[in-house]
Amino acid sequence: MTRQLAVEPAELDDLQRRFGPLRAERAALTVAHPFLTGEHQMLTSDGRRAEICYVMHRGDPADGVLLHIKRFYPAGAFRLPTGGIHVGEAVIDTLSREIYEETGLTVGDGQGQAAVERCLGVLEYDLQHATLGLVRFATYHFLVRMPPDGALNPQDEDEAIAGWQWRPAGELADVAATLEAVVQHSAVWGDWGRYRALSHRFVAALFQ
Numbered sequence: 001m002t003r004q005l006a007v008e009p010a011e012l013d014d015l016q017r018r019f020g021p022l023r024a025e026r027a028a029l030t031v032a033h034p035f036l037t038g039e040h041q042m043l044t045s046d047g048r049r050a051e052i053c054y055v056m057h058r059g060d061p062a063d064g065v066l067l068h069i070k071r072f073y074p075a076g077a078f079r080l081p082t083g084g085i086h087v088g089e090a091v092i093d094t095l096s097r098e099i100y101e102e103t104g105l106t107v108g109d110g111q112g113q114a115a116v117e118r119c120l121g122v123l124e125y126d127l128q129h130a131t132l133g134l135v136r137f138a139t140y141h142f143l144v145r146m147p148p149d150g151a152l153n154p155q156d157e158d159e160a161i162a163g164w165q166w167r168p169a170g171e172l173a174d175v176a177a178t179l180e181a182v183v184q185h186s187a188v189w190g191d192w193g194r195y196r197a198l199s200h201r202f203v204a205a206l207f208q
Helices: 009-019 091-103 169-184 187-206
Strands: 023-031 048-057 065-070 082-086 115-129 133-145 161-167
Touching (some): 065 169
Parallel strands (some): 023 115, 048 133
Antiparallel strands (some): 048 065
């Protein structure tokens, strides 16, 4: 099967028709094992060509956006939730699937459903891996409003979610700094922390 591009032009056009012009940036990062290939850090495994990131709030991002941490993450490494887009899977379908698997909320326009308000933009990466060479990836960021009576109820045990935080959107740069500092406590998670920080700085810039 031919590998899909991290950002497919036709799909990007569809998102822009639905949500309007999208912010787009590119970042370069040099990474090594175990990032991309090691246990729990297999970003491009299972046919993933890109990922979605949902910035979920309860009415105003300034009051808080949802972060999570997984059981195997370094201590304190809370981050915005993401989910892999598989080859043959549409970006918007991944968004709905991942939100349901991780929070138990369905996406739609009805009462009690999470509402996708807009696409915040796309961050593309050129990841220069020590053994894999150049790997291209991307994160599609979406602003999502949680229903007033919504509750967080993960449906997929494999997500290994260990906790949640609500942090003001204005503090996402601080969250990024915490992720960048992961290397001080866990060298094997250093590249992961630097990678994850890029997305948080991308979103933080939109709420300055």
